[in-house]
Amino acid sequence: MSSQHVLRLEEQCLLVLCGPTGSGKSHFARRWFRDTEIVSFREASRLVFDKEALDETANAPTSLLFSMVEHRLQANKMTVVDARTLQSRMRRHLVHLARHYQMPVYLFLMDQTLEECRERLGELSEAEEFQLQSQHQQMQTVSSLAAQEGFTAVYRLSQFGTKGPFPLREPLAVHSDKEGPFDMIGDVHGCYDELVVLLGELGYGKVEGAEHWAHPGGRTAVFLGDLVDRGPQSLRVVALASAMVEAGEALYVPGNHCDKFARYLRGNKVMVNHGLETTVGELNMLDVRERETLTRRFMKMYENSSPYLLLDRGKVLVSHAGLPEFFHGRMSQRIRAFALYGEVTGETDEFGRPMRRDWAQEYFGRPLVVYGHTPVLYPRFVNNSLNLDQGCVFGGSLSAMRYPERDIVSVPAKYIYWRPN
Numbered sequence: 001m002s003s004q005h006v007l008r009l010e011e012q013c014l015l016v017l018c019g020p021t022g023s024g025k026s027h028f029a030r031r032w033f034r035d036t037e038i039v040s041f042r043e044a045s046r047l048v049f050d051k052e053a054l055d056e057t058a059n060a061p062t063s064l065l066f067s068m069v070e071h072r073l074q075a076n077k078m079t080v081v082d083a084r085t086l087q088s089r090m091r092r093h094l095v096h097l098a099r100h101y102q103m104p105v106y107l108f109l110m111d112q113t114l115e116e117c118r119e120r121l122g123e124l125s126e127a128e129e130f131q132l133q134s135q136h137q138q139m140q141t142v143s144s145l146a147a148q149e150g151f152t153a154v155y156r157l158s159q160f161g162t163k164g165p166f167p168l169r170e171p172l173a174v175h176s177d178k179e180g181p182f183d184m185i186g187d188v189h190g191c192y193d194e195l196v197v198l199l200g201e202l203g204y205g206k207v208e209g210a211e212h213w214a215h216p217g218g219r220t221a222v223f224l225g226d227l228v229d230r231g232p233q234s235l236r237v238v239a240l241a242s243a244m245v246e247a248g249e250a251l252y253v254p255g256n257h258c259d260k261f262a263r264y265l266r267g268n269k270v271m272v273n274h275g276l277e278t279t280v281g282e283l284n285m286l287d288v289r290e291r292e293t294l295t296r297r298f299m300k301m302y303e304n305s306s307p308y309l310l311l312d313r314g315k316v317l318v319s320h321a322g323l324p325e326f327f328h329g330r331m332s333q334r335i336r337a338f339a340l341y342g343e344v345t346g347e348t349d350e351f352g353r354p355m356r357r358d359w360a361q362e363y364f365g366r367p368l369v370v371y372g373h374t375p376v377l378y379p380r381f382v383n384n385s386l387n388l389d390q391g392c393v394f395g396g397s398l399s400a401m402r403y404p405e406r407d408i409v410s411v412p413a414k415y416i417y418w419r420p421n
Contacts (some may be wrong), residue, residue, distance in 0.1 A: 019110025190231025225255025325365030
């Protein structure tokens with residue numbers, strides 16, 4: 001099917017339809033979505049008044065519509081609002097609900113012409129004609145303001161082919177079809193020698209004639225981010241990890257240092273400090289072709305990654321900085337930021353680094369959450385979560401957990417590679 005006919009949506013999102021009476025909102029909703037996914041102002045008004053209310057500023061049915069939308073978003077369910085939504089207050093509240101529940105929210109403008117609406121409605125009374133013209137004028141205002149109202153994206157019916165859009169719901173990329181078993185590996189930070197020893201301890205070996213390592217028993221390595229910075233061989237770690245990911249022998253979630261390195265490679269203005277200077281120094285030692293090859297491979301791995309992954313049918317979640325249960329199975333910029341950077345308290349430690357909230361102390365979710373980011377002396381199990389960052393680059397150890405066995409394998413650092421300033 002041609003891309004001009006496809007409306008791509010996340011599997012869980014809020015889709016707000018907007019248009020005057022007769023623009024085809026209800027027909028579109030019923031054609032492409034399940035009845036249970038549609039929250040209709042018409043049905044809400046019937047439940048309240050036993051008849052359809054024309055005025056969407058009416059408090060009772062609007063309040064009921066908002067309540068139904070909120071309950072569905074809280075349950076992480078796809079929701080379609082079938083209403084004119086020509087009032088800015090109504091649209092703003094729907095955006096607010098979606099943001100609160102970390103759901104993408106899309107506005108779909110049914111921008112049919114006045115003549116097309118008339119044709120669908122049939123013969124109109126003078127009052128109905130006046131209302132239709134008024135709504136059509138309001139629609140022009142919405143069209144000019146919608147891009148500034150906080151929607152994830154704004155789509156128009158007129159931008160699609162003559163047959164209209166075909167909604168294609170795509171599952172979140174956080175669900176991996178890898179079945180395991182897995183070996184989760186904590187923050188490497190350029191400690192290539194220790195990584196090679198750890199992979200050997202886990203039973204992996206270098207594939208003859210290839211760059212990557214593999215496990216004879218079909219296990220999959222999972223890198224928990226922060227492959228680079230501070231340690232002595234960040235680029236060798238990148239080359240090894242990316243080769244394993246390309247070969248299907250490993251999974252990868254990015255860390256905050258990976259994110260900063262990616263922004264540097266894109267040419268964004270970033271401060272070359274806090275360890276990035278070591279990776280940039282290595283990069284500058286390469287010739288042009290080597291640099292281009294490594295940049296391309298890292299960016300491919302990074303850009304194809306998800307901020308977190310749900311493995312073993314949702315029984316385990318891997319993320320660089322961890323993730324509270326409310327965020328599981330959802331996606332937003334706030335969730336991505338938490339998965340990569342954690343949540344800061346607003347205070348700094350003795351070295352001027354931001355202090356982070358210990359979210360694991362309040363975590364009681366079902367999935368085991370395996371993460372790193374904040375170095376701890378030993379692998380730390382707290383409330384069905386595991387911190388696997390043992391500060392190898394600071395002279396600690398590089399750790400992995402075999403899953404589902406939950407065995408810990410650690411190798412000590414050869415040196416203290418980095419000391420906080």
